[in-house]
Amino acid sequence: MKVSIERGTLLKAVSQAQSVVERRNTIPILANVLIEAADDKAQFRATDLDIEVVDQAPAQVERSGATTVNAVTLHEIVRKLPDGALVTLTEEPGSGRLTVEAGRSNFQLATLPREDFPVMPASDYAANFSAKSDVLRRLFDKSKFAISTEETRYYLNGVYMHVAEGEGGQTLRCVATDGHRLARIDADLPQGAETMPGVIVPRKTVGELRKLLDDDDTPIAVSVSETKVRFATEDITLTSKVIDGTFPDYSRVIPSGNTRKMEVDAKEFASAVDRVATVSSERSRAVKMQLDEDRLILSVNAPDSGAAEEELGVAYGDDKLEIGFNAKYLLEIASQVDRENAVFLFNSAGDPTLMREGNDTSAIYVVMPMRV
Known part of the structure; x- marks a missing residue:
């Protein structure tokens, strides 16, 4: 594999990946990002087995291929490289090393086989709809402060996203509570969301999702099933398991x-x-x-x-x-x-x-x- 990417583009992709991986884990491959290069694109995939993020970036692909390397180390290297640098990632077959080159800088990083990298299985989604970035940002930003941090009440450790009856008909609603305070935020129900099952989006996923929602006009493709939720832009796909539990009847409080x-x-x-x-x-x-x-x-x-x-x-x-x-x-x-x-x-x-x-x-x- 040999691929060259502009430093700013690479930093954005690797930044998202390194924030998903768990710093402390007993499975070494989960600390790595899977890099796949082909057809003038490089794809970066990271997972902690509950969340998976896939980021695509334009690249000059001289030799297609795939490998995995420590996400945090790669991020730190790219972060410290000068702005505007062209970064070349090279792995010779069987070498077990990824070479990172930019200008006069040269780094050799240990790799693990791509075959060992766990990929989240595909899911059949009950509902698929599109929502504007600013709508989703408002729903999650205004509710997330009330997420409970009490691990024993795990079903409160996220934002409950569901279809609800509002004053003017059906709405897309996000609710979070920790028993001391509660936030309930409504937005117009997007077309196609009517069949959406109610899901509890975990706290970590809400934090990672925020990085996709910077541009107000970006349409976000949302897919929801009983066990998973997926948010996607043109370049980034964030897939997450949802919390397996029943959110309490918040309307009573x-x-x-x-x-x-x-x-x-x-x-x-x-x-x-x-x-x-x-x-x-x-x-x-x-x-x-x-x-x-x-x-x-x-x-x-x-x-x-x-x-x-x-x-x-x-x-x-x-x-x-x-x-x-x-x-x-x-x-x-x-x-x-x-x-x-x-x-x-x-x-x-x-x-x-x-x-x-x-x-x-x-x-x-x-x-x-x-x-x-």
């Missing part, structure tokens, strides 16, 4: 009778919460909200480190209310607001609080209160 309404500038609110939380102990980070007519007082009282208080002007015309929240949760939710105003809907100090962006109900968040 979304309050519908919260009538006390507060409207506040989202950026001002987030900044004020961040400031008063500075003195709180890291363990609880509890912030008390005292609501009176058109006035909000945010306060923290940490016996070990001190106290803080800040007043904000808000739109609020209901009964007085005192309620406490984890500062981290408030900040994460407030940071999701793209519009100017955040609307909070309260019931009582012990009930879940609902938050949305202005009058937009396509993105809603629920956060459980704390005792303060």
Whole structure:
């Protein structure tokens, strides 16, 4: 195999591959990227047995062939090469070495046989549809902060993507929760998605998917089956197993009778919460909200480190209310607001609080209160 690729193109392809491979594993081949060169294209494939990413790049192929080499090492080499360099990858048959050349630099890397590399079996997908990159980015970016990191509740370790009944008919919906906060984001249902089974997309896959969604206008081909989900652009295909579990009935925890309404500038609110939380102990980070007519007082009282208080002007015309929240949760939710105003809907100090962006109900968040 002998193939030459522009350094920037190669770096992009290898970067995606090295982030998928597991740093620590007992199977050496899983640390490698499979490089296949033919027909003026080089294909880079990496897997951790749960996720597989395949990236195609234009290349000058002098001699077609395939080999596998350590993904992290190759990435580090390419990253440190000068911009604009032409990188040549050569493996002589039976040598067990891949030569990486660029200008005066020359590296010899150990290879493993391509036959040992595991390829994810093909799957029959129940639904195939296309969605714009910015639509998918909004669905996953706004929900992923609420993914649980508790391994015992593995069915919460991802984003639940499914078809749901919204206010204007069927929607494509993403939901994530860790039991303390919940995010529910809706988008128009793409044509062909009607038969899609509900799947839980794992946290790592959500992170890898983000790298495919940089360009707003790129159409992403999405395929979904009971066990797998696939996202593809012209050059990159990301295939992942889904979490084998049942996502809980999240609709039961979304309050519908919260009538006390507060409207506040989202950026001002987030900044004020961040400031008063500075003195709180890291363990609880509890912030008390005292609501009176058109006035909000945010306060923290940490016996070990001190106290803080800040007043904000808000739109609020209901009964007085005192309620406490984890500062981290408030900040994460407030940071999701793209519009100017955040609307909070309260019931009582012990009930879940609902938050949305202005009058937009396509993105809603629920956060459980704390005792303060």
